[in-house]
Amino acid sequence: MSRPRDEGLMDRILGSAFTTFGDQGFQATTLKQIATGAGISAGSVYNYFPDKESLFKATVEHGWDVFMVDLESMTQALPRREDRIKVLMDRGFDMLKPALPLIRGMLFEASRLKLLQPQLERLSAIISLLFSPDPGDPGEAAWKDSEAQRRVMIRVIVLGVMANVALVDGEVEEASIATIRSAMDDFIAAIAFSATLRPGSST
Amino acid sequence: MSRPRDEGLMDRILGSAFTTFGDQGFQATTLKQIATGAGISAGSVYNYFPDKESLFKATVEHGWDVFMVDLESMTQALPRREDRIKVLMDRGFDMLKPALPLIRGMLFEASRLKLLQPQLERLSAIISLLFSPDPGDPGEAAWKDSEAQRRVMIRVIVLGVMANVALVDGEVEEASIATIRSAMDDFIAAIAFSATLRPGSST
Amino acid sequence: MSRPRDEGLMDRILGSAFTTFGDQGFQATTLKQIATGAGISAGSVYNYFPDKESLFKATVEHGWDVFMVDLESMTQALPRREDRIKVLMDRGFDMLKPALPLIRGMLFEASRLKLLQPQLERLSAIISLLFSPDPGDPGEAAWKDSEAQRRVMIRVIVLGVMANVALVDGEVEEASIATIRSAMDDFIAAIAFSATLRPGSST
Amino acid sequence: MSRPRDEGLMDRILGSAFTTFGDQGFQATTLKQIATGAGISAGSVYNYFPDKESLFKATVEHGWDVFMVDLESMTQALPRREDRIKVLMDRGFDMLKPALPLIRGMLFEASRLKLLQPQLERLSAIISLLFSPDPGDPGEAAWKDSEAQRRVMIRVIVLGVMANVALVDGEVEEASIATIRSAMDDFIAAIAFSATLRPGSST
DNA sequence: GATGAATGAGTTTTCATTCAT
DNA sequence: TATGAATGAAAACTCATTCAT
Numbered sequence: 086m087s088r089p090r091d092e093g094l095m096d097r098i099l100g101s102a103f104t105t106f107g108d109q110g111f112q113a114t115t116l117k118q119i120a121t122g123a124g125i126s127a128g129s130v131y132n133y134f135p136d137k138e139s140l141f142k143a144t145v146e147h148g149w150d151v152f153m154v155d156l157e158s159m160t161q162a163l164p165r166r167e168d169r170i171k172v173l174m175d176r177g178f179d180m181l182k183p184a185l186p187l188i189r190g191m192l193f194e195a196s197r198l199k200l201l202q203p204q205l206e207r208l209s210a211i212i213s214l215l216f217s218p219d220p221g222d223p224g225e226a227a228w229k230d231s232e233a234q235r236r237v238m239i240r241v242i243v244l245g246v247m248a249n250v251a252l253v254d255g256e257v258e259e260a261s262i263a264t265i266r267s268a269m270d271d272f273i274a275a276i277a278f279s280a281t282l283r284p285g286s287s288t
Numbered sequence: 289m290s291r292p293r294d295e296g297l298m299d300r301i302l303g304s305a306f307t308t309f310g311d312q313g314f315q316a317t318t319l320k321q322i323a324t325g326a327g328i329s330a331g332s333v334y335n336y337f338p339d340k341e342s343l344f345k346a347t348v349e350h351g352w353d354v355f356m357v358d359l360e361s362m363t364q365a366l367p368r369r370e371d372r373i374k375v376l377m378d379r380g381f382d383m384l385k386p387a388l389p390l391i392r393g394m395l396f397e398a399s400r401l402k403l404l405q406p407q408l409e410r411l412s413a414i415i416s417l418l419f420s421p422d423p424g425d426p427g428e429a430a431w432k433d434s435e436a437q438r439r440v441m442i443r444v445i446v447l448g449v450m451a452n453v454a455l456v457d458g459e460v461e462e463a464s465i466a467t468i469r470s471a472m473d474d475f476i477a478a479i480a481f482s483a484t485l486r487p488g489s490s491t
Numbered sequence: 492m493s494r495p496r497d498e499g500l501m502d503r504i505l506g507s508a509f510t511t512f513g514d515q516g517f518q519a520t521t522l523k524q525i526a527t528g529a530g531i532s533a534g535s536v537y538n539y540f541p542d543k544e545s546l547f548k549a550t551v552e553h554g555w556d557v558f559m560v561d562l563e564s565m566t567q568a569l570p571r572r573e574d575r576i577k578v579l580m581d582r583g584f585d586m587l588k589p590a591l592p593l594i595r596g597m598l599f600e601a602s603r604l605k606l607l608q609p610q611l612e613r614l615s616a617i618i619s620l621l622f623s624p625d626p627g628d629p630g631e632a633a634w635k636d637s638e639a640q641r642r643v644m645i646r647v648i649v650l651g652v653m654a655n656v657a658l659v660d661g662e663v664e665e666a667s668i669a670t671i672r673s674a675m676d677d678f679i680a681a682i683a684f685s686a687t688l689r690p691g692s693s694t
Numbered sequence: 695m696s697r698p699r700d701e702g703l704m705d706r707i708l709g710s711a712f713t714t715f716g717d718q719g720f721q722a723t724t725l726k727q728i729a730t731g732a733g734i735s736a737g738s739v740y741n742y743f744p745d746k747e748s749l750f751k752a753t754v755e756h757g758w759d760v761f762m763v764d765l766e767s768m769t770q771a772l773p774r775r776e777d778r779i780k781v782l783m784d785r786g787f788d789m790l791k792p793a794l795p796l797i798r799g800m801l802f803e804a805s806r807l808k809l810l811q812p813q814l815e816r817l818s819a820i821i822s823l824l825f826s827p828d829p830g831d832p833g834e835a836a837w838k839d840s841e842a843q844r845r846v847m848i849r850v851i852v853l854g855v856m857a858n859v860a861l862v863d864g865e866v867e868e869a870s871i872a873t874i875r876s877a878m879d880d881f882i883a884a885i886a887f888s889a890t891l892r893p894g895s896s897t
Numbered sequence: 898g899a900t901g902a903a904t905g906a907g908t909t910t911t912c913a914t915t916c917a918t
Numbered sequence: 919t920a921t922g923a924a925t926g927a928a929a930a931c932t933c934a935t936t937c938a939t
Contacts, residue, residue, distance in 0.1 A: 094923090112315030115908065128911080129924050137909070202455050237471040244455075245448020252405050252447070268440040276479075318933060329900050331936080340934065518721030521912060532921050534915080543913065608861050643877040650861070651854020658811050658853075674846040682885075703902090724929065738903050740931070 097123040098133055102144040107185065111141055142200065149204045152180060156211060169215045170273065178266045181250050182258065188251045209240040242269075298336055300326040305347040310389020314344055345403065351390040352407045355383055359414060372418045373476065381469050384453055385461065391454045412443040445472075501539055503529040508550040513591065517547055548606065555610045558586060562617060575621045576679065584672050587656050588664065594657050615646040648675075706732040707742055711753040716794065720750055751809065754800055758813045761789055765820060778824045779882065787875045790859050791867065797860045818849040851878075 101122030105114045116137060120127040134140040159176055163169045181188075213236045246265060253261040304325030308317045319340060323330040337343040362379055366372045384391075394404040416439040449468060456464040507528030511520045522543060526533040540546040565582055569575045587594075619642045652671060659667040710731030714723045725746060729736040743749040768785055772778045790797075800810040822845045855874060862870040 110313065110315065112313060116910090117908085126925055127909085128926065131910070132923060205455075234471045234474060237467055238475050241445060241448035241452055241468060241471070243448070244451045245444035245446070248447045248451045249444050252408070264440055265444065268437045268444070271437060272441050319935090320933080330934085331901060332899050334935075335898065516719065516721060518719065522914090523912080533913085534922060535920050537914075538919065611861070640877045640880060643873055644881050647851060647854035647858050647874060647877070649854070650857045651850035651852070654853045654857045655850050658814070670846055671850065674843045674850070677843060678847050725931085726929085735904055736930085737905065737932080741902060746930070 094123065094125065095133055098125075098130060098140070099144055099147050102140055103148055106141060106144055107188070111137075116140075145200045148184065152184060153204070153207065155180070156208070166215065166217075173212065173215055174266070174270065174273070178262060181247070181262060185251060185258075188247045205240055205244060209236050209243060212239050212243065297326070297328070301328070301333060301336055301343070302347055302350050305343055306351055307389050309344060309347055310392045313392070314340075319343075348390065348394060348403045351387065355387060355390075356407075356410065356414075358383070359411070369418065369420075376415060376418055377469070377473065377476070381465060384450070384465060388454060388461075391450050408443060408447060412439050412446060415442050415446065500529070500531070504531075504536060504539055504546070505550055505553050508546055509554055512547060512550055513594070517543075522546075551606045554590065558590060559610070559613065559617075561586070562614070572621065572623075579618060579621055580672070580676065580679070584668060587653070587668060591657060591664075594653050611646060611650060615642050615649060618645050618649065703732065703734065704742055707734075707739060707749070708753055708756050711749055712757055715750060715753055716797070720746075725749075754809045757793065761793060762813070762816065764789070765817070775824065775826075782821065782824055783875070783879065783882070787871060790856070790871060794860060794867075797856050814849060814853060818845050818852060821848050821852065 098119065102114075102119045105118050105122055108114075109118075116130055117127045119140070120130050123130075130140065134143060156173075156176060159172055163172060213232065216235065216239075217232075246269065249265060250258075250262055301322065305317075305322045308321050308325055311317075312321075319333055320330045322343070323333050326333075333343065337346065359376075359379060362375055366375060416435060419438060419442075420435070449472065452468060453461075453465055504525065508520075508525045511524050511528060514520075515524075522536055523533045525546070526536050529536075536546065540549065562579075562582060565578055569578060619638060622641065622645075623638070652675065655671055656664075656668055707728065711723075711728045714727050714731055717723075718727075725739055726736045728749070729739050732739075739749065743752060765782075765785060768781055772781060822841065825844065825848075826841075855878065858874060859867075859871055
């Protein structure tokens with residue numbers, strides 16, 4: 086009967102919000118910017134979200150969902166730890182660039198809204214699993230700290246990578262990401278696959 | 289009405305700005321909040337800073353200077369690498385809590401992230417030095433990647449720690465910092481002091 | 492999707508408008524509220540009324556018509572003045588409660604008060620008639636002021652009753668109306684039926 | 695030190711609000727109208743009142759206070775009931791015209807009626823006192839209903855007068871008020887001063 | 898220097914009205 | 919006819935900045 090709800094509009098709003106919130110943060114972003122980016126008027130946004138805060142939450146959650154689903158689907162496929170980790174790194178860094186706005190957007194109101202913390206925990210748990218001993222692999226995993234401590238360290242590094250990438254200037258984005266990726270690869274190789282890695286750890 | 293001529297007023301403004309910007313970010317902070325926190329009126333702030341943006345920059349730079357000077361002074365004292373690293377960790381984590389507002393202030397507003405980048409580089413360079421081979425120590429440093437790559441990884445981890453701490457809820461701040469510190473200690477012990485750490489790196 | 496062709500839709504809109512305008516006044520009422528109350532969409536209202544203002548007028552007039560017709564039909568039946576007055580009071584107060592939304596709707600918006608004035612005049616005229624001497628009754632009517640002046644005073648009291656009832660809180664509505672009714676009964680008894688009421692009037 | 699708070703501005707705002715709210719009701723009145731009427735900008739109103747609602751309340755209360763204080767001061771002066779009543783009528787009707795905006799302002803918005811109720815009660819109590827028996831006057835007061843019932847009836851009539859006056863068109867305001875006043879005078883003469891008024895009332 | 902009242906541009910939000918389906 | 923998404927004008931409210939004192 087009525088004009089059908091423009092099937093792409095919701096996505097266009099979320100997309101525009103994703104970019105704009107990401108570039109400028111929550112407060113600095115105006116609804117008009119988001120609306121313009123989606124090709125509609127500011128008032129129309131209110132046909133889809135009751136207020137700015139709700140739109141922000143929806144944007145962040147939608148972004149994470151896309152990211153996570155993809156990551157989790159990948160987790161289950163491969164039997165060997167080395168392969169899983171390689172794919173993780175490939176996927177993770179591939180996604181990093183398009184996800185930059187999201188990452189920035191979350192950092193900027195994350196504490197207030199507590200949107201980032203649980204997602205980060207979820208992600209760290211997934212990654213930690215990838216580093217757990219591989220039954221079919223007699224080789225020792227180098228990183229034998231307790232699961233809990235490993236997860237903390239993973240959270241530090243994951244967020245460190247995200248924040249570092251979020252920091253880089255747009256122009257040198259590509260190169261910077263490559264640099265970080267390379268450093269991470271070496272680092273993981275040293276940490277994760279060396280049978281003789283840790284002759285002695287701290288207590 | 290007016291306070292007695294106050295030599296520390298500039299500092300009071302910076303202090304109030306430090307806390308308020310840190311808690312709420314740039315946009316969400318009002319000049320009145322800062323002024324009230326400094327015990328003056330909003331209009332008086334303009335006797336010291338031409339506008340809000342300048343005040344923010346001055347606040348961030350002042351905060352980093354305090355932090356850095358302290359850290360650098362420490363660097364030069366100790367001859368043995370292990371000691372230097374230990375002191376670095378002690379000092380760094382000690383400062384983390386009072387510096388949280390600053391860190392948040394920089395992280396949580398995209399347009400102001402550029403203020404963080406150079407400071408972070410400066411900090412990473414200092415830390416990287418601490419991990420360089422110790423002439424007076426015949427033991428091998430485990431982490432032998434190129435200086436450049438090591439610095440990247442340090443930047444990732446440093447920012448990772450900062451961001452993780454910035455994320456935590458005020459109530460569990462203390463405990464969260466301790467957890468991260470503990471994980472870091474173990475991690476460093478494994479990475480930095482194992483003579484046989486890296487039989488082979490990635491290609 | 493759409494309701495079956497509904498002969499009573501117009502009435503449903505008017506009914507919903509009656510209640511909603513009455514509860515909230517003209518400005519505070521949204522077309523969507525009225526439409527929802529009538530079980531249709533906001534846009535559909537425009538198939539029946541060109542704009543909000545017209546809908547309001549129609550609502551008020553419709554409400555008064557229902558009220559008046561009922562009252563007038565009653566007027567003509569009874570021969571004795573006392574009986575007519577008694578029925579007037581019964582009917583009037585009976586209707587007061589359901590009519591409250593309408594009354595409020597007219598009272599609560601100055602720009603719409605002009606809708607009330609003529610209806611009030613009409614009502615006062617009817618009531619004034621009820622107090623005119625009863626040919627079949629040799630007793631003197633107490634209230635012998637000029638017809639014009641009596642009508643003014645009736646208007647004052649009628650509107651006073653309406654406004655007082657409109658004022659009362661929903662919870663104590665029943666009791667408050669009863670109190671007013673009782674005071675009115677006594678008052679009328681003293682005023683209207685005392686043969687010796689007015690030995691002298693003011694100058 | 696600072697620009698002194700314009701000593702008349704608060705009153706100018708209240709005055710402008712008084713008129714504008716009175717003419718148009720709460721919802722239909724915009725802050726800009728009030729501000730313009732007071733010769734300032736809309737934003738400046740917020741230096742005096744935190745929001746529209748507070749301004750409305752302050753306006754109504756201020757208006758009633760002016761009205762009441764005047765009325766009460768008059769109450770205590772005169773010893774004879776007839777004189778008191780005469781002065782009441784004079785004062786009341788004198789004030790009616792300038793108070794019209796206030797009356798409308800309270801009547802015209804259901805959610806704000808509660809502001810009227812207690813003031814009306816207060817006023818009715820004062821008036822009721824004026825009709826109580828005069829110790830120095832051997833003449834009987836005609837209106838001998840219970841104090842409570844008399845007060846109800848007074849409330850009806852007072853509000854009736856107020857609402858009727860609020861209803862009248864601006865152009866015929868003067869004449870309409872005079873008409874009502876005249877009817878009231880006659881009415882009171884008949885009711886209040888006739889020793890033989892009520893040979894029999896209802897129980 | 899210090900003050901804080903005043904400003905006005907800018908922001909979020911509301912809602913009567915239109916119109917493609 | 920009915921729908922409800924889209925509009926855009928207008929509202930309430932915020933706040934950095936100015937400036938008379």
